[in-house]
Amino acid sequence: MSGKDDQGVEDAAILLMSLGEEEAAEVFKHLAPKEVQKLGETIARLKAIPRERVDGVLEKFNAVAGEQSMLVTDTDEYVKSVLRKALGEDKANLLIDRILQGSDVTGIESLKWMDPGSVAELLRNEHPQIVAAILVHLDNDQASSVLKALPERQRNEVVIRIATLDGIQPSALKDLNEVMSKVLAGGDRLKKASLGGAKSAAEMINLMGSSVETAVLDYIREADNELAQKIMDNMFTFDDLEKIDDKGIQALLKEVQSESLVIALKGATPEMREKVFKNMSSRAAETLREDLESRGPVRVSEVESEQKEMLKIVRRLADEGQIVLGGGGDDEFL
Numbered sequence: 665m666s667g668k669d670d671q672g673v674e675d676a677a678i679l680l681m682s683l684g685e686e687e688a689a690e691v692f693k694h695l696a697p698k699e700v701q702k703l704g705e706t707i708a709r710l711k712a713i714p715r716e717r718v719d720g721v722l723e724k725f726n727a728v729a730g731e732q733s734m735l736v737t738d739t740d741e742y743v744k745s746v747l748r749k750a751l752g753e754d755k756a757n758l759l760i761d762r763i764l765q766g767s768d769v770t771g772i773e774s775l776k777w778m779d780p781g782s783v784a785e786l787l788r789n790e791h792p793q794i795v796a797a798i799l800v801h802l803d804n805d806q807a808s809s810v811l812k813a814l815p816e817r818q819r820n821e822v823v824i825r826i827a828t829l830d831g832i833q834p835s836a837l838k839d840l841n842e843v844m845s846k847v848l849a850g851g852d853r854l855k856k857a858s859l860g861g862a863k864s865a866a867e868m869i870n871l872m873g874s875s876v877e878t879a880v881l882d883y884i885r886e887a888d889n890e891l892a893q894k895i896m897d898n899m900f901t902f903d904d905l906e907k908i909d910d911k912g913i914q915a916l917l918k919e920v921q922s923e924s925l926v927i928a929l930k931g932a933t934p935e936m937r938e939k940v941f942k943n944m945s946s947r948a949a950e951t952l953r954e955d956l957e958s959r960g961p962v963r964v965s966e967v968e969s970e971q972k973e974m975l976k977i978v979r980r981l982a983d984e985g986q987i988v989l990g991g992g993g994d995d996e997f998l
Contacts, residue, residue: 692750780809808871829860
């Protein structure tokens with residue numbers, strides 16, 4: 665599977681190289697930092713590409729190859745130029761050394777490229793308020809893994825602060841991170857960043873796994889019952905998939921591998937299983953029933969992992985408008 669993913673990244677890199685700097689820069693503007701880094705590293709690595717490979721990629725993306733087979737003569741310079749046009753000088757410089765030389769970058773941005781255990785180690789001795797202000801800048805799945813790696817007491821304190829955080833003033837960001845201070849050159853005149861809050865805390869807790877989730881919520885409930893309720897109102901668990909309408913379940917099933925679905929459903933309620941069966945063809949449902957019955961014991965951690973991956977897909981589909989998540993008293997999407 666990883667080999668297939670690598671080929672997909674290479675194909676995307678070849679396509680971007682064939683587009684030229686201006687068009688490639690426009691594409692980079694819409695990508696996440698991790699995607700920019702991955703594609704940048706791939707472009708820098710691709711020094712010579714067979715013409716057949718280029719033609720195949722261009723056909724795949726319904727593009728016109730024309731007569732040109734030479735894409736980029738100097739891939740290092742191409743990466744630098746595209747990143748600077750797409751992200752601006754400051755953001756691009758953060759990634760260029762990392763991509764081309766593998767050297768370290770500084771500040772909160774660098775944490776996005778580190779494994780959660782290393783980030784947790786760096787933050788272990790920091791005040792919970794500082795840790796909270798940093799974690800809300802990371803992707804929720806990475807922040808969740810960092811929280812799991814922190815000592816329990818610090819983790820609980822940090823989640824409370826994330827949930828009560830209603831924004832970060834530019835001056836505070838400057839103290840936290842030198843790189844951020846360049847981005848926030850407007851200083852105190854800038855409106856504070858809309859980060860943190862009960863919803864942000866809920867999304868991180870969602871990804872931690874049920875045992876850690878319970879401990880964190882119990883701790884918060886003792887300290888502030890109203891806050892705990894706000895967080896729970898914003899949480900969406902695997903069992904909550906029952907609340908999704910049939911159309912939404914069908915959209916989800918199209919995105920989930922059958923093997924992952926079997927493992928995830930090993931830990932599901934009978935009602936949840938029936939909901940899934942109902943939204944499959946009779947033949948597919950029968951096959952799934954047989955697979956569930958024939959599958960032996962599965963580790964709880966493995967079940968939780970697959971359920972977590974399904975919840976990530978649910979949130980993506982919700983963001984795309986393909987799934988409506990119930991809960992709360994409004995029509996907000998999670």
